[in-house]
Amino acid sequence: xxxxxxxxxxxxxxxxQNPVSGLRQLxxxxxxxxxxxxxxxxxxxxxxxVVWPFALNEDWRLITYSILPLIDLPGVAGQDSTTGLGNTLxxxxxxPREAGNFVxxxxxxxxxxxxxxxxxxxxxVGLGPTAILFYAKDAWSAGVVLQNIWSTxxxxxxxxxxxxxxxxxxxxxxxxxxxxxxxxxxxxxxxxSDNRWTVPVGGGAGKIFNIxxxxxxxxxxxxxxxxxxxxxxxxxxxxxFAALFP
Numbered sequence: 001x002x003x004x005x006x007x008x009x010x011x012x013x014x015x016x017q018n019p020v021s022g023l024r025q026l027x028x029x030x031x032x033x034x035x036x037x038x039x040x041x042x043x044x045x046x047x048x049x050v051v052w053p054f055a056l057n058e059d060w061r062l063i064t065y066s067i068l069p070l071i072d073l074p075g076v077a078g079q080d081s082t083t084g085l086g087n088t089l090x091x092x093x094x095x096p097r098e099a100g101n102f103v104x105x106x107x108x109x110x111x112x113x114x115x116x117x118x119x120x121x122x123x124x125v126g127l128g129p130t131a132i133l134f135y136a137k138d139a140w141s142a143g144v145v146l147q148n149i150w151s152t153x154x155x156x157x158x159x160x161x162x163x164x165x166x167x168x169x170x171x172x173x174x175x176x177x178x179x180x181x182x183x184x185x186x187x188x189x190x191x192x193s194d195n196r197w198t199v200p201v202g203g204g205a206g207k208i209f210n211i212x213x214x215x216x217x218x219x220x221x222x223x224x225x226x227x228x229x230x231x232x233x234x235x236x237x238x239x240x241f242a243a244l245f246p
Contacts, residue, residue, distance in 0.1 A: 009176030033236035041074035084116035
């Protein structure tokens, strides 16, 4: 479906912003954090993300959200950086196919040890619950994605227990433009209390448009870490480009 009018661009923006709308997406995202502590270099995470729905029956659908990351981790005190694949995150949400302004989804998150370097991930498989709450009204929408993933085995060095709360705020403008704030608050329950939480706050803008007949979305935002571990950067930015398949 090509975006041919202002109203269709706005409708496609609303579908993209709703995590369980059933819109198919192929996403490239870049997350860059300059001036990492104990290093003058930047930390970068480039990810390929696939959002794909499957109809379970007339009333329910399964939303799959897969994230394959490529990580560039700066070295400490003049050491070389480490670059390679990180662990793959798979999310599975079951959600009603028909809903009003308020929608929800619940399911399972799975972390797979696909990392190419020891510094870039645990060797243990991770598993835990995940859930979505989302509300949309006119030009506004807001939601949250909650999950907690535990390691299921491995050595003590591979064990992890990580919480994530992704907040979602959107305001749609004319001609496919939108303002948004979308970031994930995390807690590492294995870390000391002073180094447990990372809380990014910020926002940016995006637009729905066409490349030929293909609808796409491009967006950019700046984020500041108002709470963070000692070794985490103070701020960062991310860019996302998504091909949309209504």
